[in-house]
Amino acid sequence: MIDPRRRVPRTDTLLADPRLAEAERILGRTLVKSVIADAQQRARAGDIAPEQVADHAVAALPSAAASLRPVINATGVVVHTNLGRAPLSQPAVDAVVRASGATDVEFDLATGRRARRGRGALAALAQAVPAAGGVHVVNNNAAALLLTAMTLATGREIVVSRGELIEIGDGFRIPELLESTGARIREVGTTNRTHLRDYADAIGPDTAFVLKVHPSNYYVTGFTKAVSIAELARLDVPLVVDIGSGLLTPHPVLPDEPDATTALRDGADLVTASGDKLLGGPQAGLLLGSAELIERLRRHPAARALRVDKLTLAALEATLVGAPTPVDRALAADVAGLRERAQRIAAQLPEAQAVDCVAAVGGGGAPEVALPSAGVGLPEPFAQALRSGTPPVVGRVEAGRCLLDLRTVGPDDDAVLLEAVRACTS
Numbered sequence: 001m002i003d004p005r006r007r008v009p010r011t012d013t014l015l016a017d018p019r020l021a022e023a024e025r026i027l028g029r030t031l032v033k034s035v036i037a038d039a040q041q042r043a044r045a046g047d048i049a050p051e052q053v054a055d056h057a058v059a060a061l062p063s064a065a066a067s068l069r070p071v072i073n074a075t076g077v078v079v080h081t082n083l084g085r086a087p088l089s090q091p092a093v094d095a096v097v098r099a100s101g102a103t104d105v106e107f108d109l110a111t112g113r114r115a116r117r118g119r120g121a122l123a124a125l126a127q128a129v130p131a132a133g134g135v136h137v138v139n140n141n142a143a144a145l146l147l148t149a150m151t152l153a154t155g156r157e158i159v160v161s162r163g164e165l166i167e168i169g170d171g172f173r174i175p176e177l178l179e180s181t182g183a184r185i186r187e188v189g190t191t192n193r194t195h196l197r198d199y200a201d202a203i204g205p206d207t208a209f210v211l212k213v214h215p216s217n218y219y220v221t222g223f224t225k226a227v228s229i230a231e232l233a234r235l236d237v238p239l240v241v242d243i244g245s246g247l248l249t250p251h252p253v254l255p256d257e258p259d260a261t262t263a264l265r266d267g268a269d270l271v272t273a274s275g276d277k278l279l280g281g282p283q284a285g286l287l288l289g290s291a292e293l294i295e296r297l298r299r300h301p302a303a304r305a306l307r308v309d310k311l312t313l314a315a316l317e318a319t320l321v322g323a324p325t326p327v328d329r330a331l332a333a334d335v336a337g338l339r340e341r342a343q344r345i346a347a348q349l350p351e352a353q354a355v356d357c358v359a360a361v362g363g364g365g366a367p368e369v370a371l372p373s374a375g376v377g378l379p380e381p382f383a384q385a386l387r388s389g390t391p392p393v394v395g396r397v398e399a400g401r402c403l404l405d406l407r408t409v410g411p412d413d414d415a416v417l418l419e420a421v422r423a424c425t426s
Contacts, residue, residue: 007050008043011036019058027065035060072413072420074395076373076405078330079245079363081169083394085276085283086363091322092281092315099314118308121317125286128248128320131264134294136287137275137316138306141244142168142177144272144285148240151300153183153208159237161194161227162187163220164213168364174213174242183208193225199235209238209269214245214258219368233267238293241268245365246279246286253331254278254366260288269293275316277363280325282315284308330407331361331371338406339374345406345418346376352421353377357398359407373407378421385424393420 014020014036015029024032039057043050073083088096099105108115116122118137125135138144149158158178165187167173175185186207188198199210210232232239247259257278260271270293275284285306287297297303308316319325324332342354359373375395383402386393395404409417 008040009050009053011040014040014054014057017054017058020054020061023058023061027061031065032057032061069392071392071394072417073408074375074393074404074406074417076357076359076371076375076396076403076407077362078327078359078371078408079277079361079365080408081363086278086280087326088282088315089280089319089322089325092318092325095314095318095322096311099310103310103314105310105313118310118313118317121313121320124317124320125288129260129264129288131261132271132288132294133291134289136294136298136303137308137313138285138287138303139308139312140276140283141242141246141272141274141285142172143306144287145174145240145242146177146181147297147300147302147306148209148270148272148287149178149181149183150302151297152238152240153178153181155182156208157184157186157202157204157206158208158211159186159188159199159202160211160213161189161198163189163191163194163224163226164211164215166213166215166218178211192220192223194227195225196227196231196235199227199232203235203237207237209240210235211240211242212268213242229263229266229268238269239267240270240272242272244274245277245361245363246273246275248273248279251278251331253371254361254369256368257366260286264288274363275319278327278361278365279319280327281319282312284312284316326410329410330359333373333407335372335374341406341411341414342374342376345414345421348418349376349378349421350425351379355403357403357405359405371407373405375403375405375407376421378402378404382421382424386420389420389423391416391420393417 020032036057039053042048043053048056073080079085106115106117122135138147165175179185186202188194188202212232229241241263243258243260243263247257249261250259260273263271270289273286275281275286287294346352346354355375355377357373357375359371361369380397380400380402383395383397395402
């Protein structure tokens with residue numbers, strides 16, 4: 001008897017299959033060969049017939065070379081860190097595609113000489129915040145603080161309130177980040193109350209700057225006291241303000257969230273912020289402040305290590321000058337419209353009901369703000385089933401039900417969401 005394993009097709013034979021040959025062209029030879037090898041191994045183990053190897057390899061092919069999968073965010077968290085924070089606007093997506101090949105990112109086409117890197121994005125950022133004398137972009141807000149400390153405070157002191165020594169995502173702590181540069185942290189005040197005199201008493205010859213950090217991922221109420229930017233600006237030392245979530249100007253839905261324009265007008269010498277939160281753009285650290293200070297930061301040797309790539313620059317510029325972002329639209333969504341969409345979707349599903357709910361800003365921004373919303377309620381097992389579908393839909397479990405919050409689902413995705421739920425019932 002012939003060993004059936006000898007009938008398993010050879011790799012070169014399988015690569016000649018038109019379906020796999022086309023996949024090799026799109027996904028690359030290495031990835032396709034690994035899928036083929038898995039199917040061959042299954043045949044050798046007797047799990048599938050040798051004649052089925054090609055079909056199983058084709059069925060196992062991923063839709064793209066990268067493993068990241070697009071999902072529908074139905075959590076109600078507008079800026080969801082675990083889902084990639086801000087989804088890009090279509091103009092930003094288009095800009096990334098255009099910038100994916102050779103570009104003039106650091107080249108002047110008129111003169112044929114080197115030009116300032118990312119000048120279009122920097123000009124757009126400067127135009128968005130006219131109160132800034134200079135602007136610079138690094139790869140995230142932590143990098144912005146790191147570069148600031150390396151440039152201004154190595155071997156010196158940074159004065160900061162104890163109530164603002166915050167921990168950010170994945171266990172990273174701002175004081176440890178700053179101390180890694182060789183700076184020393186001078187804590188002032190108490191956890192709940194810090195006065196102007198606390199800062200004034202701490203300032204001395206070793207003071208590099210006063211740092212004010214917006215505690216954007218929590219809030220403290222009750223017997224509290226904080227010192228405003230305008231008050232701190234009266235002290236005779238540089239003032240650096242980390243506003244966190246990245247508003248460039250005041251927002252009507254988030255009246256208590258600090259913004260870069262107001263901070264600079266109130267006297268901040270330098271403002272740092274994130275690009276991929278409330279701004280709605282790509283991951284980036286924004287630095288806005290006096291022209292002299294920004295130039296010092298830009299010329300620091302570490303600025304090269306922290307710089308952003310051409311795709312980020314393209315997406316940032318398009319975010320700043322293009323159409324409203326998905327974050328903008330989610331924050332501005334009309335509750336009556338959300339409720340109408342929820343009722344329309346629920347009416348087409350046997351086990352669903354339209355429900356009122358509450359969404360959140362997310363991304364460490366405006367934790368005290370509750371966003372009235374509406375969604376579709378389903379039996380709890382749908383949560384797992386929807387995450388396993390194509391495309392995956394990520395909702396939240398609340399009161400024993402799977403809730404799909406429509407504030408974070410664009411209207412154009414309603415039909416996709418409906419079909420995803422229907423697929424779970426078939």
